[in-house]
Amino acid sequence: MATVVVMPQLGNSVESCLIVSWQVKVGDEIAENAIVCEVETDKASMEVPSTAAGTVLALLWDEGDDVPVKEPLLVVGAAGEDPKPALDAVGWAGKDGEGDAAPAPQPTEASATPEVAAQPAERAAATGAASPRARNLAAANSLDLGAVEEGSGPGGRVIERDVKEALTSATPAAARAGAHGAAAQGTGLGGRVTTTDLTAGPAPEAVAPTMPAARPATAVDADFPGPSEATQVKGVRKVISERMMNSLATSAQLTYTTTANAQGLLDLRKKLKNSDAALGMTGVTIGDLVGYAAVRAAAQNPSHNAHLADGVLTTFERVHLGFACDTPRGLLVPTVRNASLMSLREFSAVSKQLANEAIQGSINPDLLSGATFTVSNLGGFGIESFTPLLNVPQTAILGVDAIFPRVKVNADGSVGAEQRIGLSLTADHRVIDGADAARFLQDLVRFIEAIDITALG
Known part of the structure; x- marks a missing residue:
């Protein structure tokens, strides 16, 4: 009997997957574990393997369909076998409840009805x-x-x-x-x-042909508005859109900005980059150092390392740090679980591994949720200040800005310059007052300006 391959549950929080592309077609011979399609959850893209070998008898969904997990996906069996008994055995009534096992074949020119074959x-x-x-x-x-x-x-x-x-x-x-x-x-x-x-018949011969009138300045431009492309917002982009709107609609967000002396960051980064590779610290970046300092600040300010949902504020002892990651599919936020328990080396290594998996689309969807505090770093793009949006139900998010020179007056009255890094903290004013946000930033500045000591923690 034919085998029905179902949509696997690709993570505990995944309820459905969008079919991006089929890798097989009806009639193909496939092996067990052969990739049959690429799918996209609301967090990542993945490949789905077949759980059976044989001939593809039916594809039950179209590209672009959103398929619930554990639902029949395709049927595999012996060549020429009818897929219907296998589908009946699992209670499949078709994606629209009508028992369709595959899209109906399109009529060819030779088989077209007289109406279709009309001029x-x-x-x-x-x-x-x-x-x-x-x-x-x-x-x-x-x-x-x-x-x-x-x-x-x-x-x-x-x-x-x-x-x-x-x-x-x-x-x-x-x-x-x-x-x-x-x-x-x-x-x-x-x-x-x-x-x-x-x-209307032929025009009177007495009427001589005339030149067309000059085109008025207000005439419609046949090429207006020019080339364009309409794309349905779906998948990760749709989820991002909905979450950002929900963030603004359900919280009282206010952003506070400050700067910190970045010379210590630059010096430590240079020292680590030139260190013995066996120590495993050469890959530590400025972003890692600031993120590590942010973990320390969040741990000391419980109202910032918290969730607010349904009027209940939940504060966390450990910091599970989410970080915004730019991927080909849009913004994803991997979570460094138990970041407050890690050394700098471990924190840097785990962050890079999660970022690579997110960019490649192979990250476990469960690792894209559960953060208690988030960092969004746009400093590498030269952004000096911005307003990060809360990743609700979290109560705070830190925006990391660029490092830039700023004029300073020395103790002897001379004028010099120092490197400063911008910091933008967005907090939910329902539970975090301005003074609380200011204290968080003061702690963060202290950790950054003494980053060599902070890294020892």
């Missing part, structure tokens, strides 16, 4: 098979869509490109008019002959 122009006139942009462009230029004999879209559909071509060349109606001796001057754009002109 394209007649089909367009009868069914309006023209895209909205094509109809708008035709209407703006007084072009009869019936004059477009063949559309280049799917199934002969008239699309915007077809209308543009009709506007820049003699229309089929004009060609027919010339063949039958009808008037060469019509009522269409630029004097083109339309089907309306053909049914």
Whole structure:
């Protein structure tokens, strides 16, 4: 009997997966553990292996479908085997509840019904098979869509490109008019002959052809607004959008900014970079050092290392640090669990491993949640100040800005310059007052400016 392969649960918090692309098609012979499709959760993208070997008998979903975990995904069995008994055995009623095991085959030209096989122009006139942009462009230029004999879209559909071509060349109606001796001057754009002109009969011979009137300055530009592309917001991008709106709508966010002397960061980073590779510290970055200092500050300020949900404030003894990670699929926030229990070397190594997995799309979705405090670092992009949004239900998030020179007055009255790093703290004012946020930043500045000592902790 055929085997039904289901959508696996790719993490404890995952409820459904979006099919990005199928890697197999009906009729393919596959081995057990062969990759059948690429899927995307609300946090990461992954590949799904087959749990059975054989011939692919049916693909139950289309690319772009959001499939609940544990739902039938495809059917594998012997070549020519009917997949329906296997689907009936698991109670599959189709993705729409109608028992469809695969998309219905599209009719070929040879098997098309008489209505489908009708002339394209007649089909367009009868069914309006023209895209909205094509109809708008035709209407703006007084072009009869019936004059477009063949559309280049799917199934002969008239699309915007077809209308543009009709506007820049003699229309089929004009060609027919010339063949039958009808008037060469019509009522269409630029004097083109339309089907309306053909049914009205030949124009009086006494009326001499005239040059088309000059195009007024207010005329509609046929190329307006120019090329564009519409993309459905889905997957990770949709989740980010919804979470950001929810963050702003459900919390009282206020951002506080300050700076810290960055010379200690720069000196320690240089020293670690040139250290013995056997010590495992050469890869420690400025971002690692600031993140490590932020963990120490969050541990000393419980209201910042907390969740606020349904009117209940939960503070955490340990700091589980989330960090914003720029990936090809959008913003992800991996969590360094138990960051407050780690050494600097361990913290740096775990952060890099999580970042690499997030960028590659192979991170466990469970490691993209559970943070108690978050850091977002835009300093590498030269940003000197910004307003990070809370990752609710967290009560605070730290934005790390660029290092930049600032003028300072020395004790002897001379003027010099020092390197400063910008810090932007966003806090939920429902539980964190301004003075509390200021104290957090004071602690953070102290940890950063004495980073060599902080790293020993």
